[in-house]
Amino acid sequence: MTLDREYIRREEATRVRVLSEALPYIQEFAGRIVVVKYGGAAMKDKVLKDGVIRDVVFLQSVGVRPVVVHGGGPEIDFWLNKLGLVPQFRDGLRVTDADTMDVVEMVLVGRVNKELVALIDQAGGRAVGLCGKDANTIRARPQDNADYGFVGDVSSVDPALVVTLVEKGYVPVISSVAADLDGQAYNINADTAAGEIAAAIGAAKLILLTDTPGILENYSDPSTLLVRLDIQDARDLIASGVVGGGMIPKVNCCVRSLAQGVGAAHIIDGRIPHALLLEIFTTDGIGSMIVP
Ligand SMILES: Nc1ncnc2c1ncn2[C@@H]1O[C@H](COP(=O)(O)OP(=O)(O)O)[C@@H](O)[C@H]1O
Numbered sequence: 397m398t399l400d401r402e403y404i405r406r407e408e409a410t411r412v413r414v415l416s417e418a419l420p421y422i423q424e425f426a427g428r429i430v431v432v433k434y435g436g437a438a439m440k441d442k443v444l445k446d447g448v449i450r451d452v453v454f455l456q457s458v459g460v461r462p463v464v465v466h467g468g469g470p471e472i473d474f475w476l477n478k479l480g481l482v483p484q485f486r487d488g489l490r491v492t493d494a495d496t497m498d499v500v501e502m503v504l505v506g507r508v509n510k511e512l513v514a515l516i517d518q519a520g521g522r523a524v525g526l527c528g529k530d531a532n533t534i535r536a537r538p539q540d541n542a543d544y545g546f547v548g549d550v551s552s553v554d555p556a557l558v559v560t561l562v563e564k565g566y567v568p569v570i571s572s573v574a575a576d577l578d579g580q581a582y583n584i585n586a587d588t589a590a591g592e593i594a595a596a597i598g599a600a601k602l603i604l605l606t607d608t609p610g611i612l613e614n615y616s617d618p619s620t621l622l623v624r625l626d627i628q629d630a631r632d633l634i635a636s637g638v639v640g641g642g643m644i645p646k647v648n649c650c651v652r653s654l655a656q657g658v659g660a661a662h663i664i665d666g667r668i669p670h671a672l673l674l675e676i677f678t679t680d681g682i683g684s685m686i687v688p
């Protein structure tokens with residue numbers, strides 16, 4: 397209860413700040429596609445989830461074209477445990493045997509995807525839920541390391557359906573399950589899927605929502621947030637070990653999408669009220685922006 401009141405107070409303050417600074421940015425990004433990757437810890441809390449959804453609908457209402465790519469790792473874990481299967485990870489990727497693949501597909505494509513679609517619809521937007529299989533939007537291939545089972549990499553992206561949907565005023569909501577040429581389903585990390593989709597549709601921005609303030613120079617100290625960096629800085633941070641753990645695939649996918657023409661990639665804290673609006677529509681933003 398207390399948390400909700402504090403959230404609402406911060407939300408009000410944010411709204412005032414965004415409204416006072418937003419206009420030039422709204423003009424700059426009107427008609428442009430922004431790919432938002434939503435998942436992980438930022439998805440666990442209902443209040444946070446509603447806030448992110450409202451931001452997505454707001455973006456659309458001011459003429460920006462949002463595309464949501466989602467994960468749902470914690471929800472997959474919940475259902476695996478319920479079914480007596482043990483979640484296993486190696487280097488941040490879920491080891492995915494055939495039973496786990498079934499659960500991943502049911503949870504992401506069925507439950508999480510349709511929940512997000514319904515929330516966007518309730519908030520006044522028009523969403524269409526897809527996974528990589530629909531219209532071959534994402535074609536998968538097995539990851540190089542066979543030890544991960546049915547973990548896939550993106551072999552190609554066909555952006556035609558996604559582009560058609562945004563042009564017609566829908567918000568595509570895409571889960572990161574895709575098939576190979578034989579129809580075998582693969583589990584693709586949602587950050588990776590979002591980066592490749594952003595690149596294939598030539599998005600103005602790729603925004604990864606997570607549960608840290610962004611890229612930190614010292615990741616136990618939030619005051620060391622790196623607000624703006626370029627591709628070379630990002631590569632150096634990985635090489636020097638400043639960026640580690642689950643942040644490595646995020647930064648790598650930002651770098652890959654920028655190298656393929658995405659305008660800017662952002663890693664921001666999905667726990668902050670209106671994180672998306674603050675990052676896109678204010679001068680300072682709230683997280684880390686990587687530019688080409
Ligand atoms: N330099 C860094 N800055 C921020 N986070 C970092 C850094 N290096 C490693 N990390 C770790 O990366 C984590 C984010 O990755 P992850 O937990 O996989 O996110 P998500 O579940 O949102 O996909 C952070 O919680 C943090 O522990």
Ligand SMILES: CC(=O)N[C@@H](CCC(=O)OP(=O)(O)O)C(=O)O
Pocket residue numbers: 434435436437466467468469470472488489490500547548572583584585586587
């Ligand atoms: C291969 C791999 O690890 N796939 C992820 C896909 C979902 C995901 O990425 O979800 P988050 O964004 O919530 O972490 C998984 O099975 O958890």
